[in-house]
Amino acid sequence: MKNYNSLSEIQADLNSGTITCAELTSEYIRRIEVNRELNIFLEVFGNSAIEKAKEVDEKIKNKSAGKLAGMVIALKDNICYKGHQVSASSKILEKFESLYSATVVERLLAEDAVIIGRTNCDEFAMGSSNENSAFGTVKNPLNIKCVPGGSSGGSAAAVAADLCLAALGTDTGGSIRQPASFCGVVGYKPTYGRVSRYGAIAYASSFDQIGPLTKNVEDAALIMEVMAGADNYDSTASQKPVPSYSKELNTKGKKFRIAYLKDCLMNPGLNSEIRTRITDIITKLKADGHTVEAVDFPYLDYLVPTYYVLTTAEASSNLARFDGINYGYRSPNAFDLESTYKKSRSEGFGEEVKRRIMLGTFVLSAGYYDAYYSKGQRVRKMLQNKVNEILNGYDMILSPTTPGTAFEFGQKGADPIAMYLEDIFTVLANITGHPAISIPSGKHSNGMPFGVQLTAKAFADAELMAFSKEVLEKY
Secondary structure (H helix, E strand, O other): OOOOOOHHHHHHHHHHOOOOHHHHHHHHHHHHHHOHHHOOEEEEOHHHHHHHHHHHHHHHHOOOOOOOOOOEEEEEOOEOOOOOEOOOOOHHHOOOEOOOOOHHHHHHHHOOOEEEEEEOOOHHHOOOOOOOOOOOOOOEOOEOOEOOOOOOHHHHHHHHOOOOOEEEEEEOOOOOHHHHHHHOOEEEEOOOOOEOOOOEOOOOOOOOEEEEEEOOHHHHHHHHHHHEOOOOOOOOOOOOOOOOHHHOOOOOOOOOEEEEEHHHHOOOOOOHHHHHHHHHHHHHHHHOOOEEEEEOOOOHHHHHHHHHHHHHHHHHHHHHHOOOOOOOOOOOOOOOHHHHHHHHHHHHOOHHHHHHHHHHHHHHOOOOHHHHHHHHHHHHHHHHHHHHHHHHHOOEEEEEOOOOOOOEOOOOOOOHHHHHHHHOOOHHHHHHOOOEEEEEEEEOOOOOEEEEEEEEOOOOHHHHHHHHHHHHHHO
């Protein structure tokens, strides 16, 4: 069976009878088995996926199929699917079976998507390389010596390796966009509140967003169209109407005003080939009549510290529920209530998760709350105001997605600060809540891909996806 690059291709073949959804799903399952050494999937939902695919085939015959018929999609292992295991790639939740489905899962299934399995990720979505999973690292299918990025590394790798058409990830500080850049796919982080978080295992609740990883912007827009919208189970989900994203991808010759952050482009940590490519895109945009101007952003050095102070504080609170009492891992070495808590958590959580819980507990403690957490919140507001000020004069902000390409395993794991700085260009959109996308923009001389990032006004998701499609296709 050929490699499909879009849902429209698949649906054309389904409607012509060239393939069936069951055959397509079976082929993806076969490919996953053949590529097991990549360690992308923690579990394949073979029976339920084939059953759903057969149901979709019947609907296609009856001409009652939903808009995602033929979309074979994977879930990051922190998104709940009723009756299926979900572990956040952590020993503390190993073999836990979800009692309910995430809102996004319900909406995808209602439009006849086929959910094929759960993908490996950094434990509790904490990491930039997928080296923090309790179940082994994911290998980048483009170069197995390299990381796929994180934390949604399994989802990005699954799409890049043609093991499914699309995948869902979560993005707390770049966890969709960074692996998208490393694996050469499209990664979309919606406006905060545009997509319900209900059923996503929380890392940092005021930062987390679920979004798609795809081979093109059209499929990302269609998935967003299905997933987005108000949800009674999530009070942070916006009540704003959801546009028909997939039908609003034509920019109709509009000329955009684009800002690029001079401080990002001239950052000494940015790889020179990526800088050259971004500069080339800027030149071509100008030549086509778009306004592209440099703006100052003097707060670059504050982004990563602010992000880690605030997200670890929220993680400390959110992960308190995993205690070895109600569900999940319970230490066999415990002998009383106190030791059950201590041993279950210390044995069940990995090193990076424990590091962030401890850091978050520290910044929330009585003597340091004002010095760190309160100050972090004030800086967050300042950053939101600055980005809004820029976007009052421009339609988009253009920047690199990552400082470099995918690095080799073990290259940065020993130095948490070096690893945290991988997020330097992506965390801003999570701190401020704006939508952002990474689209493939070139290939480095080392053979690995890298992306360009675009950020737009809050809830300007439709415009962002439309312009991203133009940039991807033309530049």
